[in-house]
Amino acid sequence: MPNSAKQHNAGDLRFLKRLNRSAILEMVRRTPGMTRADIATEARLTKATVGTGVQSLLERGWLEEGELKKSSGGRPGRALYLNDGYYALIGAEVGVHGLRMVACSLNGHILDQHHEHLPPTTPEVTAQHLAECLQRLLAGPDVAERHCLGLGVAVPGPIAPGQTVLRLAPNLGWRDVPFLDLLRQHLPTLEGIWLMDNEAKAAAFGELYFRTGEIPDSLLYVSAGTGIGSGLVEGNPWPVVTRGLQGLAGEIGHTILQPGGLYCHCGNRGCAETLVSGWTLRAALGIAEEDDLYEALQPRLQDDDVQHTLKRAGQALGTLLLNLHHTQNPSEIVLGGSLTRLGPAFLEPALDYFDASQNRLLGISQRIPLRIIDDSTFVAARGAAAQVLAHAIHDPDAFGTKLSPSAAEVSS
Amino acid sequence: MPNSAKQHNAGDLRFLKRLNRSAILEMVRRTPGMTRADIATEARLTKATVGTGVQSLLERGWLEEGELKKSSGGRPGRALYLNDGYYALIGAEVGVHGLRMVACSLNGHILDQHHEHLPPTTPEVTAQHLAECLQRLLAGPDVAERHCLGLGVAVPGPIAPGQTVLRLAPNLGWRDVPFLDLLRQHLPTLEGIWLMDNEAKAAAFGELYFRTGEIPDSLLYVSAGTGIGSGLVEGNPWPVVTRGLQGLAGEIGHTILQPGGLYCHCGNRGCAETLVSGWTLRAALGIAEEDDLYEALQPRLQDDDVQHTLKRAGQALGTLLLNLHHTQNPSEIVLGGSLTRLGPAFLEPALDYFDASQNRLLGISQRIPLRIIDDSTFVAARGAAAQVLAHAIHDPDAFGTKLSPSAAEVSS
DNA sequence: TGCATTTCATTATTTCAATGAACTAATGAT
DNA sequence: ATCATTAGTTCATTGAAATAATGAAATGCA
Structure with a gap:
């Protein structure tokens, strides 16, 4: 680094x-x-x-x-x-429901993207699969002729700072996986910067770094999907992701919102995830893991019990946002993850609670900008690509490649 | 800066x-x-x-x-x-129960200290009072002959980054007070660096910066007194206090631990402070504001209702610590503030809960070091002094004073 | 004891990136 | 057309760190 x-x-x-x-x-x-x-x-x-x-x-x-x-x-x-036409950044995400990958330009424009469905399997199989898909992405028409600066990989679990080992990914069933090394074995041709980061942290970084216009001093990305995680990016002009000692910073799904509440799969009681998360909603609404949560819920959206369940979950999310506001006080919040697709029945209670509560303490009317991403499919992958750029930019002479005379001609 | x-x-x-x-x-x-x-x-x-x-x-x-x-x-x-014998750092704290001030050497050794009781009053009177006490401190035998690098002031409320205005101090009844400017009017002779920061943040900084031996990558100070606040310091080798957009980072007393719970003075319901804080304990145990919480409770410590109340409050503190662990994951936690004097009946439930819960997620046995400060009277003031040093050290030639020949003789 | 060896610290000397001043270039205003 | 103004380049100078050589002070071994 x-x-x-x-x-x-x-x-x-x-x-x-x-x-x-x-x-x-x-x-x-x-x-x-x-x-x-x-x-x-x-x-x-x-x-x-x-x-x-x-x-x-x-x-x-x-x-x-x-x-x-x-x-x-x-x-x-x-x-x-x-x-914007010379370099390429590659980003990938290993998710519960599949592999996502993007190739970006320096401005964060997506040149090519690919979503490969893949149910949770072994790290080895996942790495091999991902490597193959990335090979194809790298050979694509808009990517092949560019100089590739490196690859960033986002994964659904905590990574200790300075390490390339995924400590834990409950939703994949993985533990202590050196995924980046595995992947490299299947992709030895890809040179440059190799990075791996937690999914919410990568997403947070990308949302801040590829922002057009004024870049905020800090940004919190809340990823509400199967689990709940967050990533905080801080620092001007060089934004940095907060990780904590063990990479547990942002494991907000396991903050306690209801002391003595239901047992979470982590073993503690009353975790935020027991109130709001993909897996709790599935359990509460009787939706199988194979089915898409959004699609399964679509016909039942007007049912009273569904409305009530979504409202309760939304309120819990709002509480979580308020707690983060009073703990980290980010300049801006971005809300992503598959749950944002559940619509107003879920989101409105969250926003209403947060909006009504966030200013009570100071007694002012300033609102923290909060943006909701409807389709966050490639947000983490793009964020991982952003991290590659942030790395390369610290030493442009070393990571950049001298233009060949012909290329110089083209760009001038 | x-x-x-x-x-x-x-x-x-x-x-x-x-x-x-x-x-x-x-x-x-x-x-x-x-x-x-x-x-x-x-x-x-x-x-x-x-x-x-x-x-x-x-x-x-x-x-x-x-x-x-x-x-x-x-x-x-x-x-x-x-x-350690040449410079002096001055730190002060404006607290609910009075003014505290210290003069420190560069290693953080306290050269002189003073605690002045003063019930909450106007900013103007407070500033005047503090200025007089500081004048005496500066004239003291161990301080007067040293070169003073500057003054840091700790206050019980949030300060927005880059500002010198205290936004809010509920326990003093202050709002939007430019306290540093007020103080300077009464203390024009004190040259050098002038800083003001939140009490918990100053304390956090001091506990990390004046640490002997290995300095941790990050440190969280939890200040449990009349209210509950925290400060997070991060960064190696240049530690920085996290403030957030409005200075609200660390206002953990107003994170929600019990949705729909009791009303807090901030207007929200179920804030941590409604479960654990000096003011809630006073209310629950019927102790007047004028009385010292610790002394008033001493004779009743064995009463069942007191034990029960303290246990409940302790558990809430433990929950708060766990939430911070899963949000910021500091390398180390220091617990201070007047409530630490309440002893095992209060502290053990907190530590027990935190110890039992902190590793469930990762399934490991690593323990985050947690230190309890029994007497934190001067911790924030000393921390404010530490911040002065951290500031001066960034430009030793500018802030340092050339040794006079005689002084050089003495020190060699 | 004498001497080679090792490490610490200082002293010329060189290198290299930024500066400052002078210069060229290109526009708008008069 | 002339001039004031701002943009960008050229080049000798400055200054801080690197390099290399030297001196200083200990250890260890014959």
């Missing part, structure tokens, strides 16, 4: 150069269309330094020049943009 | 020098007795660079040389230590 704190404790001139290059790149990424002069002002660097830095980033395919900006009595500056 | 990210986005040679100086200083602070050679290895700097850096830090009174280290066949290195 280029950011592994202790390394950056001190630095030499090369470190400084790297720092400034990545600062320039990140600034243009966040504010497309900046000119060299804008960068110099913002970064407090001289025009000369910015000039050479930008030159290098252009040569390596990170940036491209755009139109001349409107001038107000002086030479107009040249707009700079991320070169 | 020297760390206010956006500024450090990019840097020049002066920035690099500053970075390396503070890295050296921080390394010696964490690992007393390092030699120049040790630093060079650890920081991946050359001996030459470390040599000049150390020289400058010696001249400014940050470091001092110690004994020669034992050699194993070669020239022995010279041990380096923080110069």
Whole structure:
């Protein structure tokens, strides 16, 4: 990791150069269309330094020049943009119901995506299957000609910081699986950055990092699916995912909302997941694991008992959101996962409770922006891809590839 | 703030020098007795660079040389230590029951302390009172001859990041008070760094930063007093307090533990504070605000109803700890505040619950270190002082004062 | 005791990235 | 057309760290 704190404790001139290059790149990424002069002002660097830095980033395919900006009595500056056509980022998610994978451009645009249904099976079979699908994705028309920066994999369970072992994935039946290593054995041709992260954390990162416009100081992604998890991303200008000592940060499905309540599969009583989660709803509404929760529920949505069950679950979700508000106080919340498809009967009680409660303490009217993702199929996979970019951007000279003369011709 | 990210986005040679100086200083602070050679290895700097850096830090009174280290066949290195006799850090806390203040050395040793009883009153009167006490503290025998780096103030309420306004202090009856500015008007002579932070956050910072031995990656301080608050410190080697958008991070007293439960003073129902806090216990046990909770309870500790009440409250605290474990997963937890004095009848149920529950999810036996502070009178004030040091250490040349020849003589 | 060896620390000297000042380039205003 | 203004480049200079050589102080062994 280029950011592994202790390394950056001190630095030499090369470190400084790297720092400034990545600062320039990140600034243009966040504010497309900046000119060299804008960068110099913002970064407090001289025009000369910015000039050479930008030159290098252009040569390596990170940036491209755009139109001349409107001038107000002086030479107009040249707009700079991320070169969205040169690199590719690969992201994948191992989910309970299958494998999802995407190829993204630097701006987070999805070039190609694939959803492969696969019921829970062994890590070995899963890795092999995923590797095959990724091979096809990499060979696809929009991807093959790009330079691939690396692969990020999202998994439904906690990962301790700095590790590549999935500690536990209850919904897959896995425990202590070195999934990234397994996958690499089946995909030795894919070079570059290899990362693995928890699904909600990857999603959180992607939602913050690929945001257009102002990037918030922090973002909380709440993933409500078979289980409930969250991911918090913090830090400006270099956002970082919060993991905690054992990777348990964000295991909010196992916070207690009802002391002495029902037993959870984790062994504790009254966990949030016993009140709101895919598996509790299935149990409460008598829906088999093989069936799609949304489709099975569709014809019964108007039933009183269904309405009541969804309302209770929604309220529990609202309580969970309030607790996170008063624990982590994120700048923004994004709600995703398969449960968001259950619609207003589930979501409205959650939002109503959260909206009514969030400002009581301070007695103000500021609302934390909350966004609901209707279809979060590829959110985690795309987030994992975002993490690859965030990694590469810390050392653009090392991870970037020098443009060949022909490629340079094309992009200029 | 020297760390206010956006500024450090990019840097020049002066920035690099500053970075390396503070890295050296921080390394010696964490690992007393390092030699120049040790630093060079650890920081991946050359001996030459470390040599000049150390020289400058010696001249400014940050470091001092110690004994020669034992050699194993070669020239022995010279041990380096923080110069614990040159600078002073001032910390203060505005609490519900009075003002607390400390003067610390760089290692966090308390040089002088003062506890001034003062019932809640206006910000103006409080500021004036505090200023007078601080004047006396600054003139004290162990403090006056030192160079003062600045003042940190801890207050019982949320502060939005980057602000110096106390948004709300329910237990003082304050709202939107620019307390630091008020205080400065009464204490114009005190130069250097001025900081204000929430009480639990300051305490958390101090407990992590002034720790001897290995410094954990993160630390959660839970302050259980009249209200319940927490502070999370994260980051290695530069720890940072988590605040959230509005400074509400750590307002765990207002997380819901009992949906539909009793009304809290914040207006929501079933807040943790309705189950465990000084004010709930007072209400439940019929103890007046003027009386000291601990002393009033002492003769009744064996009563069944008291035991039962304390047990219920303790269990709620345990639940709260578990929820924080599954939300933030800190490397270490420190429990402080006036309620820790209530003893085993209160604490054991909390610890028992937390110990029994914390590992169920992962199915392992690793225990999160949890320390209880019996007397946390000066913890927040000392933590505020720690924050002053953390600030100054980012630019030792700027904040340090060049040793006068006479002073240099004394310290060498 | 003498001497090679090892490690610590300091001292020139070199390297390298950012700076600053001078310069060219391109536009709008007069 | 001229000028003021802003954008971007060129190049000598500056400054901080690397490199390499030297001195210093211990250990260990003949």
